[in-house]
Amino acid sequence: MAEPLFDRIALIGIGLIGSSLARVIRRERLARRIAIATRSPETLERARALGLGDAYSLDAAEAVQDADLVIVSVPVGASGSVAEQIAGTLKPGAILTDAGSTKGSVIRAMAPFVPEGVHFIPGHPIAGTEHSGPDAGFAELFEQRWCILTPLPDTDPQALARLTNFWERCGSKVDIMDAEHHDMVLAIVSHLPHIIAYNIVGTADDLETVTKSEVIKYSASGFRDFTRLAASDPTMWRDVCLHNREAILEMLARFSEDLSALRRAIRWGDGEALFALFARTRDIRRSIIEAGQEVDAPDFGRHVVAHHPQTPQPEEG
Amino acid sequence: MAEPLFDRIALIGIGLIGSSLARVIRRERLARRIAIATRSPETLERARALGLGDAYSLDAAEAVQDADLVIVSVPVGASGSVAEQIAGTLKPGAILTDAGSTKGSVIRAMAPFVPEGVHFIPGHPIAGTEHSGPDAGFAELFEQRWCILTPLPDTDPQALARLTNFWERCGSKVDIMDAEHHDMVLAIVSHLPHIIAYNIVGTADDLETVTKSEVIKYSASGFRDFTRLAASDPTMWRDVCLHNREAILEMLARFSEDLSALRRAIRWGDGEALFALFARTRDIRRSIIEAGQEVDAPDFGRHVVAHHPQTPQPEEG
Numbered sequence: 001m002a003e004p005l006f007d008r009i010a011l012i013g014i015g016l017i018g019s020s021l022a023r024v025i026r027r028e029r030l031a032r033r034i035a036i037a038t039r040s041p042e043t044l045e046r047a048r049a050l051g052l053g054d055a056y057s058l059d060a061a062e063a064v065q066d067a068d069l070v071i072v073s074v075p076v077g078a079s080g081s082v083a084e085q086i087a088g089t090l091k092p093g094a095i096l097t098d099a100g101s102t103k104g105s106v107i108r109a110m111a112p113f114v115p116e117g118v119h120f121i122p123g124h125p126i127a128g129t130e131h132s133g134p135d136a137g138f139a140e141l142f143e144q145r146w147c148i149l150t151p152l153p154d155t156d157p158q159a160l161a162r163l164t165n166f167w168e169r170c171g172s173k174v175d176i177m178d179a180e181h182h183d184m185v186l187a188i189v190s191h192l193p194h195i196i197a198y199n200i201v202g203t204a205d206d207l208e209t210v211t212k213s214e215v216i217k218y219s220a221s222g223f224r225d226f227t228r229l230a231a232s233d234p235t236m237w238r239d240v241c242l243h244n245r246e247a248i249l250e251m252l253a254r255f256s257e258d259l260s261a262l263r264r265a266i267r268w269g270d271g272e273a274l275f276a277l278f279a280r281t282r283d284i285r286r287s288i289i290e291a292g293q294e295v296d297a298p299d300f301g302r303h304v305v306a307h308h309p310q311t312p313q314p315e316e317g
Numbered sequence: 318m319a320e321p322l323f324d325r326i327a328l329i330g331i332g333l334i335g336s337s338l339a340r341v342i343r344r345e346r347l348a349r350r351i352a353i354a355t356r357s358p359e360t361l362e363r364a365r366a367l368g369l370g371d372a373y374s375l376d377a378a379e380a381v382q383d384a385d386l387v388i389v390s391v392p393v394g395a396s397g398s399v400a401e402q403i404a405g406t407l408k409p410g411a412i413l414t415d416a417g418s419t420k421g422s423v424i425r426a427m428a429p430f431v432p433e434g435v436h437f438i439p440g441h442p443i444a445g446t447e448h449s450g451p452d453a454g455f456a457e458l459f460e461q462r463w464c465i466l467t468p469l470p471d472t473d474p475q476a477l478a479r480l481t482n483f484w485e486r487c488g489s490k491v492d493i494m495d496a497e498h499h500d501m502v503l504a505i506v507s508h509l510p511h512i513i514a515y516n517i518v519g520t521a522d523d524l525e526t527v528t529k530s531e532v533i534k535y536s537a538s539g540f541r542d543f544t545r546l547a548a549s550d551p552t553m554w555r556d557v558c559l560h561n562r563e564a565i566l567e568m569l570a571r572f573s574e575d576l577s578a579l580r581r582a583i584r585w586g587d588g589e590a591l592f593a594l595f596a597r598t599r600d601i602r603r604s605i606i607e608a609g610q611e612v613d614a615p616d617f618g619r620h621v622v623a624h625h626p627q628t629p630q631p632e633e634g
Contacts, residue, residue, distance in 0.1 A: 126535050126537055126538045127537065127538075128538070128616075129615035129616040130602075130615060130616070131615045136615065145537055146534055146535055146537075148535075175534075181526075184526050184527055185527050185531050185532075185535060186535070186538065188520070188521050188524060188527050188532065188540070189521070189527075189531075189532055189535045189536055189538050189539060189540040190535070190538035190539040190540065191539075192517065192520075193517065193538075193539035193540050193542065193543055194539050195579065195583075196513060196517060196543075196576075197539075197542075197598075198579075198594055198595050198598050199572065199575050199576050199579055199594075200509065200510065200513060200572060201598040201601055202575055202594050202597070202598060203505070203509075203568070203571050203572045203575045204505050204506070204601075205597065205598070205601060206571075206575075207505060207571075209498075209501050210501055210502050210505050210506075212601075212604075214502050214506075215502075215505065215506055215601070216601070216604045216605050216608050216610065217463060217492075217608060217610065218443050218463055218465075218502060218503070218506045218507070218610075219506055219605045219608075219610050219611065220443055220444065220462055220463075220610050220611075221443045221444075221445070221503065221506050221507035221510075222506060222507040222508075222510035222511050222514075222546055223505070223506040223507065223510050224602075224605050224610060224611045225510065225514075225542055225543070225545060225546055226510055226513075226542070227598070227601055227602040227605055227611070228542060228602065228616075228617060229539055229542055230595075230598040230599070230601070230602065231598065231599045231602040231603075232595075234592050234595035234596040234599070235592070237591070237595050238588050238591040238592045238595060241582075241583045241591050242583075242586055242588055242591070245583055245584070245586070248583060249580065249583060249584060251520070252576070252580050252583070254520050254523070254524070255516065255517060255520045256573070256576065256577075256580075258516050258519055258520045258523075259513075259516050259569070259573065260573075262512065262515075262516055263566065263569050263573075265558075266512075266558045266559075266562055266565060266566060266569070267562070267566060269559055269562070271555050271559055274554070274555040274558050274559070275551050275552065275555045277515055277516075277519050278515050278547075278549075278551035278554050278555060279551040280519070280522065281514075281515050281518040281519060281522070281544070281547040281548065282547070282548045282551070284518055284521075284522060284529070284532070284533065284544055284547070285447075285541075285544035285545065285547065285548040286548075287529075287533045288533050288536045288541050288544055291533050291534060291536075293533065293534065293535075293536050293537050293541060294536070294537075294541045294544070298446035298447060298448045298453065299445075299446040299447070299545075300545060300617040
């Protein structure tokens with residue numbers, strides 16, 4: 001059996017990400033001991049009942065003592081206070097990382113508290129579901145998903161290699177980029193989609209001419225695809241909006257500009273412009289499926305039936 | 318064995334909807350004969366190769382001769398010309414219906430051509446996938462889905478009952494409403510989601526700061542959920558935009574207004590407003606799942622693993 005990568009790993013926050021990490025660390029024997037900390041007594045009890053770790057604490061400072069790897073998986077708004085709490089008990093030589101959806105703000109919040117001799121390497125596993133909490137996690141969450149690391153200019157290459165190896169053993173593929181670029185990429189691939197999904201579900205909820213029960217009944221015609229993202233954890237997403245503001249506002253401005261052009265094409269009956277936009281977006285989905293980032297089941301596999309592969313026939317859709 | 322509901326059914330258009338109808342009509346023995354017409358020779362050959370019907374024609378007028386039920390499943394922009402073509406050969410007493418996504422415009426386009434003695438009852442099965450063409454159809458498409466019928470004021474109740482029975486035998490639940498209300502409901506549950514999905518995929522495609530390959534790589538973080546709708550048939554959706562213009566522009570205006578408020582909350586760091594919106598949208602998804610219109614698998618069941626039901630833990634998402 002392979003030697004564990006780390007003697008002791010501390011998980012600060014034991015929601016979807018933290019509890020999935022606990023499960024894969026155990027399954028792959030990536031550490032001899034797992035220490036778990038969360039500020040919520042109920043969550044901690046649930047983690048204990050699920051047997052996710054070897055030690056449990058409401059005090060993050062206690063949990064990180066003697067840990068070789070500390071992974072902070074809390075809403076990004078809480079990153080700074082966690083760093084402040086654990087600063088005094090972090091072990092020299094330890095690796096400190098996080099799983100936050102924004103990276104520039106996490107670095108600004110955490111870095112000032114990181115003591116000399118601790119390797120702070122911010123990270124972001126691009127994985128998740130719409131569910132939250134320690135019950136929602138599962139060991140396979142990171143399989144075939146990307147994990148982005150955003151090391152600082154003075155990051156120790158050996159520590160970076162060790163953390164990269166850790167994520168690969170969790171099943172992930174690892175990419176390295178700077179924090180600013182990460183925040184721009186995530187603003188378009190993740191933050192904007194969530195914000196738009198929340199917005200459209202809110203718009204539908206407010207209508208007077210169409211009842212909520214009608215929206216629910218007929219949601220299979222498109223609307224329900226948005227409700228998955230709009231069911232995501234509200235605290236996490238509030239924090240993302242507050243902590244990646246500039247990049248999100250930039251993407252929202254572009255989206256709104258494009259939407260105005262589309263509205264204008266609809267108002268003036270410009271069928272050519274509409275067809276041109278609607279035709280070019282098909283390719284992107286095909287590429288996503290080819291890249292292994294999506295399942296190729298029609299309707300997300302909601303209809304569990306055997307049928308033939310697609311033959312595009314635009315004339316008769 | 319039950320008596321077939323109709324002696325002869327004609328299917329005009331044999332794409333996703335038409336070919337799914339052909340399959341379920343055959344499986345449930347809802348007709349003695351199925352006549353198929355499409356204006357595309359390639360599509361007609363494909364339908365023949367798949368054995369979807371008993372008679373095949375490029376001429377809709379020929380296909381509807383002697384048919385007791387005629388179902389027009391073409392992009393809504395083609396409804397009027399189909400009605401004009403078949404007007405002379407429709408059998409007295411036949412039921413003529415359609416499967417178009419807009420109803421007001423279909424009535425305006427088709428009704429003037431419908432001869433006295435033919436029962437014209439517009440309809441819309443709320444079912445579909447992102448795939449198109451005769452290969453994409455399957456007999457189970459309509460199961461547990463709603464089909465909306467929008468009869469005209471003078472519709473014969475017996476003909477309406479017969480068509481209702483037909484859709485129920487296809488596995489659908491049938492609702493009756495007027496065309497104007499249908500168009501408003503569908504604008505929010507289907508047309509707006511598709512337009513927004515096309516728009517965001519277009520916005521992402523145009524960025525200079527984030528490459529297309531990055532969008533594809535990291536799409537699992539939210540973006541890919543939109544690409545399913547944005548992979549839908551462009552001709553169909555162009556026609557929907559052109560034919561339900563007023564209702565769509567009304568919904569787009571509301572959506573944009575709400576989005577402006579959300580942008581403002583992000584710009585000014587109004588965490589309370591963001592949390593309030595993000596928290597209230599969760600309920601709608603729960604209701605959709607309870608109504609049987611969505612599967613309760615996290616991440617649309619893309620992760621095929623056993624795990625526990627959700628325990629919401631907003632503090633640690």
